[in-house]
Amino acid sequence: MSYLSIEFGLIFVVFFAIYWAVRVLPKFQNKLLLISSYLIVGSYSLQFAIILFIYTCSIYFISVMITSSQNHAKRWLILGLVASITNLAIFKYFDFFRYELQSLCNFLNLPILLPVVTVLIPIGISFYTFHSVSYLVSIKKRELPLANFWDFALFLAFFPSIIAGPINRAKTFLPQIAVSQPRDILDPFRAFTLIILAVIKVYCLGGLISENWVTPIFSNPLEYSVIDLLVGLYAYAMQIYLNFSGYTDLVTGIALLLGFRLPINFNFPYLASNLREFWERWHISLSHWIRDYIYIPLGGSRCGFVRTQINVMLAMLLSGLWHGAGINFIIWGACHGIGIVFLNILDRYLGRGWIAQRSPIIARLLTWHYVCFTWLFFFCESFADALDYLNALCHNFTVQPHYIGALISICVVFLIYPICKNIPTWCAVQLSRINSIYLPVFFVLILWLTIYLAPSGVPNFIYANF
Structure with missing residues (x-):
C-alpha cells in the first residue's frame, strides 16, 4: 500500500483518532x-x-x-x-x-x-x-x-x-x-507542512518531470541530441531528489503526528560544493551509518593517507552495492569513491576547498555535473544501457534539440535553488497563522489541487526498491 494513496490516507485518519484516544x-x-x-x-x-x-x-x-x-x-x-x-x-x-x-x-x-x-x-x-x-x-x-x-x-x-x-x-x-509518560503530537504545523511538501514533490513535480523528460529521453537516448540528453540527466537528478526527499518529508511528518522524531535525511544536497559535502547532505542517515559502521571500523583516516583512500573506496563500493545487486550500482559507488579520493588528493596538494574558496559557483557546478553523471549508472538497468546513453551524449550533436525550454527551466531552478531552503520554515509559519477551524479545509484543498495537476496514477518511491 502506497503511503501516497487515498486508501492509506483514510486508514491513517482512523488510526490517528484511535491512537490518540489512548494517549x-x-x-x-x-x-x-x-x-x-x-x-x-x-x-x-x-x-x-x-x-x-x-x-x-x-x-x-x-x-x-x-x-x-x-x-x-x-x-x-x-x-x-x-x-x-x-x-x-x-x-x-x-x-x-x-x-x-x-x-x-x-x-x-x-x-x-x-x-x-x-x-x-x-x-x-x-x-x-x-x-x-x-x-x-x-x-x-x-x-x-x-x-x-x-x-x-x-x-x-x-x-x-x-x-x-x-x-x-x-x-x-x-x-x-520505551516512554512511560503520555506522548504529544510534535511540531504539528511542521508536520503538516512536510506532508504537503511531500505530496507536491513526489506526486506533482517528480511525476511531471518523470513523465515529460526522464522516461521519454532514457527510453531511447539514441534519438535525442546532446542538449536533450543533458536535460534527461538533469531531470533525473531532480526527480530522484524530489522523490526521496519527498518520501522522507512524508514519513517525518507522519512520525511527528505520532509523537516520534526521525533523523534528518536531506539538507539541500545540490548546494554542495564538493562530493564530501554532497554526502553530508544526501541520505544523511545512510552516509553517517556507513561512516560509523564501515569506514571508521576499517581504520577511517587514522592509518595514513593511502589507507584512508582505500577505506573511502571500500565504503563507497559497499554503498553502491547496498543500493542494488547489479554492476551499475557498483560502478555508481565506485564513481563517488573515485571522486572523493581525487578531491582528497587535491586537498592534500592544493589546500582544502581550493576551488570553492576561489569560486563557490564553479565548485557547485562541477559537483552538480559530476553527481548527474553518476546518476546515469544509478538509473540504467544495465551497463549496456548506460553505454548507449554515453555514446549518444558524445555523438548526437544535432542543432534542433527538443527540450531547449526544459534546459532553460532547469538552469533557472538551479540558480534559485538556494532560496528554496527557507520554504519549509516559511510554510510552517504561514500555516500557524491560519485559524485552526479552516486548517483542515486548506490542507485538503492543497492536496486535491496537487493530485489534480499531477500525472495519473500513484507514483512509486524509488528508494523502496533498495
Whole structure:
C-alpha cells in the first residue's frame, strides 16, 4: 500500500483518532503501532511479515546473549553481525552472485551448474538490517540497556521508516518507544507542512518531470541530441531528489503526528560544493551509518593517507552495492569513491576547498555535473544501457534539440535553488497563522489541487526498491 494513496490516507485518519484516544497508555499505543506496521509489511506479502518476525526474534536472542555473557559478548556481537549481513545477502544478492559465479564457471570451463532459485526481496530488509546492526553495537558498547522485546520489534518494524528509511539509530529511537509518560503530537504545523511538501514533490513535480523528460529521453537516448540528453540527466537528478526527499518529508511528518522524531535525511544536497559535502547532505542517515559502521571500523583516516583512500573506496563500493545487486550500482559507488579520493588528493596538494574558496559557483557546478553523471549508472538497468546513453551524449550533436525550454527551466531552478531552503520554515509559519477551524479545509484543498495537476496514477518511491 502506497503511503501516497487515498486508501492509506483514510486508514491513517482512523488510526490517528484511535491512537490518540489512548494517549494516556503509551504502551498500548506501541502495540497499535506494531500491529499496524506488520499489517503494512504483510500487505506486500505475508512471507515478508513472517521473515521480519523470525529475524527480530533471532537478533533479540543474540542481544540477550551479548548482555548476559560478559566474557563472550564480542563473539555474540560478531555472530549477530554475520547473521544480519548473511540474511541480507541471501535475500538481496543471491541471484546477482549466482549469475556472476555461473559466468565465472562457464568462463573457466568448469562443469558446475548452480541452482536457479527465485528469491523475493522482503520489503524494507535493508533498513531493518541496518537498524538491527546499530542496536547490537549499542548493546555491546553499553550505550543503552537491553530493550523490551516488543519495543525492539517496533523499532525494526516502525511503519513510517521501514519501507525506505531514514535509518534510525537504536540509542536515539528506542528511548522514544520505551516512554512511560503520555506522548504529544510534535511540531504539528511542521508536520503538516512536510506532508504537503511531500505530496507536491513526489506526486506533482517528480511525476511531471518523470513523465515529460526522464522516461521519454532514457527510453531511447539514441534519438535525442546532446542538449536533450543533458536535460534527461538533469531531470533525473531532480526527480530522484524530489522523490526521496519527498518520501522522507512524508514519513517525518507522519512520525511527528505520532509523537516520534526521525533523523534528518536531506539538507539541500545540490548546494554542495564538493562530493564530501554532497554526502553530508544526501541520505544523511545512510552516509553517517556507513561512516560509523564501515569506514571508521576499517581504520577511517587514522592509518595514513593511502589507507584512508582505500577505506573511502571500500565504503563507497559497499554503498553502491547496498543500493542494488547489479554492476551499475557498483560502478555508481565506485564513481563517488573515485571522486572523493581525487578531491582528497587535491586537498592534500592544493589546500582544502581550493576551488570553492576561489569560486563557490564553479565548485557547485562541477559537483552538480559530476553527481548527474553518476546518476546515469544509478538509473540504467544495465551497463549496456548506460553505454548507449554515453555514446549518444558524445555523438548526437544535432542543432534542433527538443527540450531547449526544459534546459532553460532547469538552469533557472538551479540558480534559485538556494532560496528554496527557507520554504519549509516559511510554510510552517504561514500555516500557524491560519485559524485552526479552516486548517483542515486548506490542507485538503492543497492536496486535491496537487493530485489534480499531477500525472495519473500513484507514483512509486524509488528508494523502496533498495
